[in-house]
Amino acid sequence: MTAYIFEFIGTGMLILIGNGVVANLVLKGTKGADSGWVGISLAWGIAVFIGVFISADVSGAHINPAVTIGLATAGKFSWSMVPGYIIAQILGAMMGNFLVWLTYKKQYEHTEDEDAILATFSTAPAIRSLGWNLVTEIIGTFALVFGVFYIAGGALANEPISLGSLDALPVALLVMGIGFGLGGPTGYAINPARDLGPRIMHAILPLKNKGKSDWAYALVPIVGPIIGAVLAALAFILLN
Template identity: 50%
Template sequence: MEHSIMVQALGELVGTFILVLLGDGVVAGVSLAKTKANGAGWVAITLGWGFAVTLGVYTSAFMGPAHLNPAVTIAFAMIGKTPWAAVVPFIIAQMIGAFLGAVVVWIQYYPHWQATKDQAAILGTFATGPAIRSPFANLMSELIGTFVLIFALLALTRGELTAGLNPLVVGVVITAIGLSLGGTTGYAINPARDLGPRIAHAVLPIANKGDSDWSYSWIPVVGPIIGGILGALLFVVLP
């Protein structure tokens, strides 16, 4: 029995909260001063994000589709897999969940913000940023990564996987994108994952923080949406 859109939206909020709590949490552990995970590196971050997505899906899929990502919701609506009436409630819920997840990361690592003097590292625990700032190249990185994500998610719907294993495979997809394509921009591939925590960074009284780099913030929103739509449209024309 399918739940109402509001229950499904609650699932989006819960799942995105878990995703950001664990995803931004691993970045904070690696990047902030005097944590036990400090300096663990990119592989730890990509694995942590893969596990975060897996658990986000597991903790919310019993309520709804567990998109946890506006780019997924919009792309699926474009090809008729999600009703358009659900798009706005889902995106609002995803944004709220992402914001709250970031707030709890701030609480979890509370003394470590004071111990960290690197403003870029502090922002990087909340939102993504480019390794080399080049708007076109950065936009293409987010577009390509999200294209792969959406195409892979749709391919899973045609496979023979046991339903309970799908979240694990989605986690593998996220890890693969991070390891192979994420080194350029930090692979937001999810507007809520970037924008919700960026807003949290802007409004929270975080010790030693700098600005929230709003001049870059449109890229991890626009790139994933375009990439997701292209991935979905290409998939539906395949035999």
């Protein structure tokens, strides 16, 4: 039970900091409107660092269903714990974005741009092409999960692996690199909970001028990361 709680907390911190900086950038009436894509990529790296560092020594700091599924596919995590981890991650992401909404309540009230409001919750493609958007998410998540296997020392022993607190910085740098190098086409969800949980909150919160939650796109940041994670696990198995 403690592991599930820390997955909830770690994912919540990830979204609070990550989508918090997006809100600071795009909402009307904030002091962070000039940070741009560099600021977003740096902030998501920091958000991952915090989420991983907090939860690492208790839950293994998956904070991402793609990581959980990837590790289980490679035989490095028990499938029996996968559903509980994924539920905790989605609920944590929902709580994280709820706190973002509370923090920026007045800014949300003064923002009329529906796309900007949605961007503080979920991802959206720069050029909408669902097939190619899916490819982008697969590649980005493959890079993430494949990197996590080696950062966590998975090739060193034939036993379950998890991230420790010392792995927080290299994982954060990995996510930062994915943001800078691969994030432009889709906003690099690379994490089903990161997109689904906040998108649910966008749908249910009493947001002024919020528009639609774009559920027609929602499967891309769910399915793409899962495929990418499974492919990373298979590649890891072949190499080890």
